[in-house]
Amino acid sequence: MLENISRNLRMYYSSQKVLWKDIAIYRMQFIVWIFVFMLSTVASVVTITIIYNVSSGVAGWSYYQMLVVSSLANMMIGLVLYNISPQRLARTMRNGQFDQRILKPYNPVVTMLSLYGTKTSIGSVISGALVFGYAAYMAGISASGLFEMLFIFAFGVVSLTMFLLTITLLSYVLFNSAGYMQWITNIASRAAQYPLTIYGLPGTLLFTVGLPVGLASFYPSALVFGKVSQVSVVLVIGVEALSIAVYYCACKWLTKKYRSGGG
Amino acid sequence: MKSKYLSVFKVFSKNAMAYRAEITLDAVFYMLSSLVMVAVWIAVYHFSNLTSISGITISSMTVYLFAIGSIGFLSWPGVANVLESDMRSGEIASSLIRPIKYPYATFVREIPENLIFSFAGTLPIFVIIYVIAGLHLTAMQVLMLVIEMVLAYLIINFIGFIIGSLAIYLTDIYGILNGVTWTFSLLGGGIMPLLLYPKIFYGILMLTPFPFLYYVPGGTFTGIIPAAQLPGLVAEGAIWALILLAISVVVWRRVSRDINAVGV
Numbered sequence: 001m002l003e004n005i006s007r008n009l010r011m012y013y014s015s016q017k018v019l020w021k022d023i024a025i026y027r028m029q030f031i032v033w034i035f036v037f038m039l040s041t042v043a044s045v046v047t048i049t050i051i052y053n054v055s056s057g058v059a060g061w062s063y064y065q066m067l068v069v070s071s072l073a074n075m076m077i078g079l080v081l082y083n084i085s086p087q088r089l090a091r092t093m094r095n096g097q098f099d100q101r102i103l104k105p106y107n108p109v110v111t112m113l114s115l116y117g118t119k120t121s122i123g124s125v126i127s128g129a130l131v132f133g134y135a136a137y138m139a140g141i142s143a144s145g146l147f148e149m150l151f152i153f154a155f156g157v158v159s160l161t162m163f164l165l166t167i168t169l170l171s172y173v174l175f176n177s178a179g180y181m182q183w184i185t186n187i188a189s190r191a192a193q194y195p196l197t198i199y200g201l202p203g204t205l206l207f208t209v210g211l212p213v214g215l216a217s218f219y220p221s222a223l224v225f226g227k228v229s230q231v232s233v234v235l236v237i238g239v240e241a242l243s244i245a246v247y248y249c250a251c252k253w254l255t256k257k258y259r260s261g262g263g
Numbered sequence: 264m265k266s267k268y269l270s271v272f273k274v275f276s277k278n279a280m281a282y283r284a285e286i287t288l289d290a291v292f293y294m295l296s297s298l299v300m301v302a303v304w305i306a307v308y309h310f311s312n313l314t315s316i317s318g319i320t321i322s323s324m325t326v327y328l329f330a331i332g333s334i335g336f337l338s339w340p341g342v343a344n345v346l347e348s349d350m351r352s353g354e355i356a357s358s359l360i361r362p363i364k365y366p367y368a369t370f371v372r373e374i375p376e377n378l379i380f381s382f383a384g385t386l387p388i389f390v391i392i393y394v395i396a397g398l399h400l401t402a403m404q405v406l407m408l409v410i411e412m413v414l415a416y417l418i419i420n421f422i423g424f425i426i427g428s429l430a431i432y433l434t435d436i437y438g439i440l441n442g443v444t445w446t447f448s449l450l451g452g453g454i455m456p457l458l459l460y461p462k463i464f465y466g467i468l469m470l471t472p473f474p475f476l477y478y479v480p481g482g483t484f485t486g487i488i489p490a491a492q493l494p495g496l497v498a499e500g501a502i503w504a505l506i507l508l509a510i511s512v513v514v515w516r517r518v519s520r521d522i523n524a525v526g527v
Contacts, residue, residue, distance in 0.1 A: 032438035039445040055311035183292040198306035
């Protein structure tokens, strides 16, 4: 089993090397796209800064705490899109190229995550990390708090990635399209920028379990800033672990159900 | 002469009509996206215990956010896609020898989709908001709103035409187009009314073409912009449209000399 995991990880690493070499050929395009992805972080910072400039902000959350939530959301969406681009995956399925890929002796889920991401979304990760570093320092997050945060964040990112992969496959199996995944990503990314409590109980549940965007941005911040109890966070980690397992099984099942467009 | 462009218009109108379900679903998603920001601002108003921020009440803010959400139908410079696709496929070579002027044809091809998306997407949402929010617009405000929407369409598509023309040198222009739409959203009131920005930024931004896509139509519809300011803003928008038209003409003259279609 360990050898199998190691082999798949090596494939993931090799794929990244090849894809980055490919990007290096079109440097100008790459720089433009990095800049575009960074604009989403700029927009978040501008929005939050103006909100706190003209009002007292959101109940229970200071300016820097809000920036921490927002920057984690930007990093999260950047990392998710780095690994999975629903439109690209659906297109590859439709034109039959995906068939060639899953015939190779690698895990199909790892194969999808290796090859069909948007590499330029790294711009969102970089800009999010810069804002996060600054906001975390200003909000006085300790080293242990930071470690806890990043641990839950990593779980949240994996959970959201697997969720997006699952609904992309489901959408393709049902409708032969993943056209509306972009919208779901946009709404998810926008909703995750703010504390889930502002959406009320239905919104909090929706963005925790239904469209799990809060797991990577809201809960790590809420734990460190003392807005939720340790027990709640353990429960959230449990939900994350369970979701990852469920989504993984669903992805494997949906991969078997999928029919290519033929090429 | 006119019938040639009318024929192109008719053909592309039929194509655009094929996307009726897509328009409806897009409208739902635009509203859901706006709903997130509405929730944020409701939380801000409640916590701050304010009835208005920079003169904007919570109901005006809600109407504004839904209105600019529906303007999203017009925010993509589709003319750029037409140019890029023709240049990439080599179609431009055959288009240039047809007895119609190619730059006009790109607009005539794009207008049906925008018109249908506006009538089927933006207009119903505006009407629903108007009725639910109990807005009262005068005939002059409605007229100004219509002119502003046309100017917004022209401004974003003239910019699209300039960027699309550059596809001959850059090949892939989607990154730049995305950057432009983000910039319009950020600097043009696509996130919140520009009135909330610091006064100095507000003053500077109002001199640029950015507010004409979101803030000016959204502000007119909600009444955030006083009616007395509207004719001046429309005149400024028209000047920007003319400046961008002039730049488009210059860029096209330069670019059309370098067109060397390969076709794939």
